[in-house]
Amino acid sequence: QSALTQPRSVSGSPGQSVTISCTGTSSDVGGYKYVSWYQHHPGKAPKLMIYDVTKRPSGVPDRFSGSKSGNTASLTISGLQADDEADYYCCSFAGVSTWLFGGGTKLTVL
Amino acid sequence: EVQLVESGGGLVQPGGSLRLSCAASGFTFSSYEMSWVRQAPGKGLEWVSFISNSGSIIYYADSVKGRFTISRDNAKSSLYLQLNSLRAEDTAVYYCVGQWLLQRFDQWGQGTLVTVSS
Numbered sequence: 001q002s003a004l005t006q007p008r009s010v011s012g013s014p015g016q017s018v019t020i021s022c023t024g025t026s027s028d029v030g031g032y033k034y035v036s037w038y039q040h041h042p043g044k045a046p047k048l049m050i051y052d053v054t055k056r057p058s059g060v061p062d063r064f065s066g067s068k069s070g071n072t073a074s075l076t077i078s079g080l081q082a083d084d085e086a087d088y089y090c091c092s093f094a095g096v097s098t099w100l101f102g103g104g105t106k107l108t109v110l
Numbered sequence: 111e112v113q114l115v116e117s118g119g120g121l122v123q124p125g126g127s128l129r130l131s132c133a134a135s136g137f138t139f140s141s142y143e144m145s146w147v148r149q150a151p152g153k154g155l156e157w158v159s160f161i162s163n164s165g166s167i168i169y170y171a172d173s174v175k176g177r178f179t180i181s182r183d184n185a186k187s188s189l190y191l192q193l194n195s196l197r198a199e200d201t202a203v204y205y206c207v208g209q210w211l212l213q214r215f216d217q218w219g220q221g222t223l224v225t226v227s228s
Contacts, residue, residue, distance in 0.1 A: 003154060003156075032213075034213035034214070036213070036214045036215065038155070038215070040155075044220070045205070045218040045219060045220050045221070046155070046205070046215075046218045047218070048214060048215060048216055048217075051211070051213070051214040052213065052214070057216070089154060089155050091155070091157075091214075091215065093212070093213040096169075097160070097169035098157075098169070098171075099145075099157040099160075099215075100157070101147075101154055101155040101156060101157065102154060103153070103154040104154040104155070
């Protein structure tokens with residue numbers, strides 16, 4: 001199974017919204033409601049931001065939201081802040097014994 | 111506070127072996143599934159291996175099957191990954207990850223770097 005497809009980079013100005021896409025297949029993203037998103041500041045531990053496509057763990061601001069349509073999931077960050085600048089990875093449960101990650105998207109806050 | 115602290119990384123020659131450890135604290139280790147996830151330099155994240163809370167269910171990514179072995183010691187709140195027959199493409203930061211639910215990766219360690227090079 002191949003990695004999920006994400007854009008390599010996105011950018012936005014403070015206060016704006018950005019959306020990061022994550023494209024898979026019917027065997028992963030499209031077949032399960034188990035897409036999650038992770039924020040990774042280089043040198044630090046990755047952090048779970050969204051799980052089960054749309055749910056936010058406790059402590060994650062509601063500026064972060066997730067959605068899915070067919071084989072493509074999306075992460076939207078509204079009200080961009082400087083600290084949102086990081087790498088973002090999507091992940092999909094792909095059946096018993098497999099989890100697939102995306103290649104990562106670098107978010108730049110202009 | 112939940113903490114996962116990896117150790118055991120380093121420089122190893124192709125074909126060599128290494129054992130990674132992960133010390134867990136701040137939660138009931140024996141109640142949760144665990145995984146190892148790695149990130150090669152300049153690349154994305156890659157799931158490597160999973161172990162159930164009891165250790166009775168184990169999965170591996172195809173890229174490491176037959177070469178890596180995951181294990182855990184619930185009495186010591188520790189997770190392990192034995193890396194054998196190492197290749198240059200195994201060079202990566204290896205993260206120990208707690209899964210409070212099967213379909214997500216809740217808590218990550220800071221990672222330990224494995225470099226395979228002659």
